[in-house]
Amino acid sequence: MTRLDxxxxxxxxxxxxxxxxxIVVITNLIxxxxxxxxxxxxVIHQDEAxxxxxxxxxxxxxxxxxxxLRHDAREQxxxxxxxxxxxxxxxxxxxxxxxxxxxxxxxxxxxxxGAAGFIGSHTAFALLExxxxxxxxxxxxDYYDVNVKEGNLQLLRKKANEMAxxxxxMAEDLLTIYKGDVNNATLMEAIFEKHSLKWICxxxxxxxxxxxxxxxxxxxxxxxxxxTSILELAKEYNVTNVVIxxxxxxxxxxxxxxxxxxxxxxxxxxxxxxxxxxxxxxSYTYHRLFNLPITNLRFFTVYGPRGRPDMxxxxxxxxxxxxxxxxxxxxxxxxxDYTYIEDIVNGVIRAIDRPYPYQVFNLGKGSxxxxxxxxxxxxxxxxxxxxxxxxxxxxxxxxxxNADVSKAMRLLGYSSSVQMEEGIMRTxxxxxxxxx
Ligand code: NAD
Numbered sequence: 001m002t003r004l005d006x007x008x009x010x011x012x013x014x015x016x017x018x019x020x021x022x023i024v025v026i027t028n029l030i031x032x033x034x035x036x037x038x039x040x041x042x043v044i045h046q047d048e049a050x051x052x053x054x055x056x057x058x059x060x061x062x063x064x065x066x067x068x069l070r071h072d073a074r075e076q077x078x079x080x081x082x083x084x085x086x087x088x089x090x091x092x093x094x095x096x097x098x099x100x101x102x103x104x105x106x107x108x109x110x111x112x113x114g115a116a117g118f119i120g121s122h123t124a125f126a127l128l129e130x131x132x133x134x135x136x137x138x139x140x141x142d143y144y145d146v147n148v149k150e151g152n153l154q155l156l157r158k159k160a161n162e163m164a165x166x167x168x169x170m171a172e173d174l175l176t177i178y179k180g181d182v183n184n185a186t187l188m189e190a191i192f193e194k195h196s197l198k199w200i201c202x203x204x205x206x207x208x209x210x211x212x213x214x215x216x217x218x219x220x221x222x223x224x225x226x227x228t229s230i231l232e233l234a235k236e237y238n239v240t241n242v243v244i245x246x247x248x249x250x251x252x253x254x255x256x257x258x259x260x261x262x263x264x265x266x267x268x269x270x271x272x273x274x275x276x277x278x279x280x281x282x283s284y285t286y287h288r289l290f291n292l293p294i295t296n297l298r299f300f301t302v303y304g305p306r307g308r309p310d311m312x313x314x315x316x317x318x319x320x321x322x323x324x325x326x327x328x329x330x331x332x333x334x335x336x337d338y339t340y341i342e343d344i345v346n347g348v349i350r351a352i353d354r355p356y357p358y359q360v361f362n363l364g365k366g367s368x369x370x371x372x373x374x375x376x377x378x379x380x381x382x383x384x385x386x387x388x389x390x391x392x393x394x395x396x397x398x399x400x401x402n403a404d405v406s407k408a409m410r411l412l413g414y415s416s417s418v419q420m421e422e423g424i425m426r427t428x429x430x431x432x433x434x435x436x
Pocket of ligand 1 (some may be wrong): 113114115116117118119120136138139140141143150180181182183202204205206207208221222226242245246247248298299300301302303308
């Protein structure tokens with residue numbers, strides 16, 4: 001008789017890799033010492049060529065010690081020198097196109113969808129600041145206070161005026177704001193025609209894990225249909241580059257020490273995560289079918305000034321500062337790779353400037369912080385003790401995230417520069433100046 005347990009496949013855990021990887025490394029060393037140097041040489045040659053004989057390249061560049069063994073084993077797999085276990089096999093497409101694309105440096109007109117939101121408004125601001133023209137499309141939904149979004153748009157108008165006065169131009173030539181849905185084909189086609197758009201940064205989405213469990217169809221429309229609408233326009237207008245926001249949530253409950261782009265992402269644990277993974281898959285399909293240059297960016301928990309009011313970092317700062325109770329989900333040991341907004345914007349703009357044929361990049365800080373530690377830092381900079389109500393862990397929330405950012409470092413020149421303590425200090429300063 002078959003036990004139920006027998007039918008459940010073992011969990012795909014990269015921790016098992018730490019048992020496998022040393023064997024791979026040792027095998028290599030033995031081969032080397034026995035004079036079978038040709039194996040090592042052929043690996044090196046394949047790495048240097050733009051593509052290996054199979055058309056794939058291994059992961060390269062700086063990375064943490066903790067990920068070395070994992071990556072080494074994967075490289076062996078991609079070069080065919082050793083056969084790695086099946087759970088190691090990366091999706092081939094993530095390994096293509098590893099040649100560096102140099103940045104386009106000229107003036108651009110960039111469509112930023114979702115630019116009334118948190119990451120979008122910071123991205124649009126930075127583009128204006130460096131002299132680009134920005135076209136905003138945002139439907140101004142009420143997922144959180146619309147006044148916050150209006151305030152973000154106001155900041156963009158102010159920045160456009162400031163830039164126009166420096167350059168002697170007109171603010172209207174630097175910033176155009178459309179309030180509408182990216183799924184509105186008539187509106188979007190008119191915008192593409194009018195502004196001859198070639199550079200797209202698609203950040204508009206319904207964000208938030210827990211509400212996606214309550215209303216998955218809303219998330220499918222905004223995120224899956226919304227991304228498809230943008231890809232259709234990109235195809236129709238033959239654009240130069242499309243950058244699309246994805247999320248660390250695609251890694252689900254990965255047990256890897258560092259989440260790498262090459263790992264398996266087919267077990268999302270919320271409808272939100274599923275819509276983000278679907279956006280990546282659609283991106284790849286459009287790239288393959290229509291040769292569109294598309295980059296998906298997996299953001300890791302972004303925080304900072306003008307942060308999303310529904311997210312824990314903002315809630316903790318605001319509630320501790322006001323002496324309100326904070327809800328801590330779980331025992332405080334869950335850990336997140338919290339990434340300061342300035343670092344994320346830096347990565348987004350680097351991706352906009354580099355039209356990779358198709359790529360997926362993690363954008364994170366590259367280290368995790370425990371929830372309890374996060375709360376302590378907020379207490380330190382707010383100067384008050386938190387009143388904590390411990391709540392059960394929520395379905396859809398993942399216990400741990402930690403980005404391997406070596407690929408973004410190598411191909412985008414990305415690195416995070418704002419450490420946790422500095423980021424929290426700046427966020428608290430912004431909150432105090434804005435609300436207290
Ligand atoms: P946000 O909610 O502040 O901004 C999203 C904006 O998109 C909002 O202003 C909203 O009105 C707009 N929008 C939503 N649906 C739209 C539609 N159909 N048409 C036009 N506009 C629409 O969220 P954010 O935190 O700035 O996130 C930006 C992107 O980054 C999203 O794609 C999100 O999934 C992704 N992301 C964010 C984080 C994070 O930590 N903030 C982490 C991972 C991924």
